[in-house]
Amino acid sequence: MNDAKPMNGYDVQALRRDFPILSRQVHGRPLAYLDNAASAQKPKAVIDAMTEFLTSEYANVHRGVHYLSGAATERYEEARRRIQRFLNAACEDEIIYTKGGTEAINLVASSYLSPRIEPGDEIVLSVMEHHSNIVPWHFLRERQGAVLKWVDVSDLGELDPGDVAHAITPRTKLVAISHMSNVLGTKTDLREIVRLAHERGVPVLADGCQGAVHGSVDVRALDIDFYAITGHKLYGPTGIGAMYAKRAHLKAMRPYQGGGEMIREVTREKVTYADAPMRFEAGTPPIVQTVGLAAALDYLDDIGRERIAAHEMELAQVAARKLKNMNGVRIIGEAPDKGPIISFEAIGIHAHDLATILDREGVAVRGGHHCAQPLMERFNVAGTARASFGLYNTMDEVDALIAAVGEARKVFG
Amino acid sequence: MDQNLRELYQEIILDHSRHPRHFGALDAANHVAEGHNPLCGDRVKVYLQVNSDDRISDVSFEGRGCAISVASASLMTDLLKGRSIADAEKLMGGFLHLVKGEDAAGLPADDREQLEVMAGVSAFPMRVKCATLAWHAMKAALENQGAAKTE
Numbered sequence: 001m002n003d004a005k006p007m008n009g010y011d012v013q014a015l016r017r018d019f020p021i022l023s024r025q026v027h028g029r030p031l032a033y034l035d036n037a038a039s040a041q042k043p044k045a046v047i048d049a050m051t052e053f054l055t056s057e058y059a060n061v062h063r064g065v066h067y068l069s070g071a072a073t074e075r076y077e078e079a080r081r082r083i084q085r086f087l088n089a090a091c092e093d094e095i096i097y098t099k100g101g102t103e104a105i106n107l108v109a110s111s112y113l114s115p116r117i118e119p120g121d122e123i124v125l126s127v128m129e130h131h132s133n134i135v136p137w138h139f140l141r142e143r144q145g146a147v148l149k150w151v152d153v154s155d156l157g158e159l160d161p162g163d164v165a166h167a168i169t170p171r172t173k174l175v176a177i178s179h180m181s182n183v184l185g186t187k188t189d190l191r192e193i194v195r196l197a198h199e200r201g202v203p204v205l206a207d208g209c210q211g212a213v214h215g216s217v218d219v220r221a222l223d224i225d226f227y228a229i230t231g232h233k234l235y236g237p238t239g240i241g242a243m244y245a246k247r248a249h250l251k252a253m254r255p256y257q258g259g260g261e262m263i264r265e266v267t268r269e270k271v272t273y274a275d276a277p278m279r280f281e282a283g284t285p286p287i288v289q290t291v292g293l294a295a296a297l298d299y300l301d302d303i304g305r306e307r308i309a310a311h312e313m314e315l316a317q318v319a320a321r322k323l324k325n326m327n328g329v330r331i332i333g334e335a336p337d338k339g340p341i342i343s344f345e346a347i348g349i350h351a352h353d354l355a356t357i358l359d360r361e362g363v364a365v366r367g368g369h370h371c372a373q374p375l376m377e378r379f380n381v382a383g384t385a386r387a388s389f390g391l392y393n394t395m396d397e398v399d400a401l402i403a404a405v406g407e408a409r410k411v412f413g
Numbered sequence: 414m415d416q417n418l419r420e421l422y423q424e425i426i427l428d429h430s431r432h433p434r435h436f437g438a439l440d441a442a443n444h445v446a447e448g449h450n451p452l453c454g455d456r457v458k459v460y461l462q463v464n465s466d467d468r469i470s471d472v473s474f475e476g477r478g479c480a481i482s483v484a485s486a487s488l489m490t491d492l493l494k495g496r497s498i499a500d501a502e503k504l505m506g507g508f509l510h511l512v513k514g515e516d517a518a519g520l521p522a523d524d525r526e527q528l529e530v531m532a533g534v535s536a537f538p539m540r541v542k543c544a545t546l547a548w549h550a551m552k553a554a555l556e557n558q559g560a561a562k563t564e
Binding site for chain 2: 027028349350351352353356357360367368369373376382383411412413
């Protein structure tokens, strides 16, 4: 047993007991859940927090004067402050709830950038963006004549901040870059990218859906303009995410969706809007999910985000080394600074065949284009298999992955 | 390795995927359609040459995909060559039953035997659309729709 003894005081077996789903079997095998980049499993602390809130404190928020409405509103706003602390934002009003990372980026595209785009204006993005950080900008290209300027990555998957700066012209209105690639695992040097972009007067949006999961994020130290996160990859529930936006930008952003909660006054003739964050949160929000996300962030910080990241990276590095030593296996994404996400290709085996065979061995990985088709094109692959590690994964699961890839190689000869 | 997996990736399937029959464009084709699975990015283009007596005198396919989708396309072209359009539709109906784990009653024994090598897919519901992609493209080609999608 590799995992009998805690490594550096990190007791992964104790942590695993916090996640009820990890004790189940799949196809009669122990589950090795290595699809954390798609979504993470939920600890009991998150499940219980939502159940208890629904059981004893639930009501709609910002509406009633009755006791429960006040209690629910307090929990809802407390969760906002929890996210503020998680990202080290200057004030809670800079945290806008969204249903996830996708909506967060769409919010910026629609409320911030769209009114600023004239035909020919440019948006700079990298080839390793997730579709959620591509398609909202394509909308502006289709509808308003914006031009997308693509920054390539190296064969190892590194993004040179100098290349980003080089792509910026006087017509650039935004740089949109992932904090960590969901395919290659590459960590981008956001601080340097922001510095170079700001020198040229251009704001930067970071897709933090992976980056916020594997290490600490300090939006003030980064001096980033917009930072998107999603709850379900942070061991919280689905249906909740957030956009951090600098206060100065929020003041100059038009409303997003129209409806209840986002107004100051509505008459037959006109409407005036609430300030941020309410201005961007029309309708009844995902109240229960905010409580779950706050519990997830507490859970992560209780363990320590840097300790989690160190554990995950130890597993990922061993897995990458072992995969690389196998015949006919190619790793895609070997940037020196990367997170615990490994994309690989078994030569002659399509990613979906590989994922199917691994699944029968109890090993859950993702196979396909990972919502990053421009990147697949860049590396000239139809798709990859991807193993992504979370705080509860073990060295035994790394071994299960390697054994299962070996099985697949046997099947395909 | 478990029995379901062994059945899915049996030798004849692997052989079709490694050495697909009738692979490549068909210049004489008068019906062509592309099948696209947007979830995995797999694509297959099916070419049919249909004679005036509604017989498929030649057929081919090209594209990229997993072993299941390529093998299924290859097997399909083997079966369709020389058959009538009515036969092609009957074969497709039977095939769709087979990959969903249902009985392909109504198919001649010969056809059923050939198609049955794909029946292992029925144990893998997530993979059924891989197996049916080429067939949907074939149908779209016959109906001159140009494109088929599986979702």
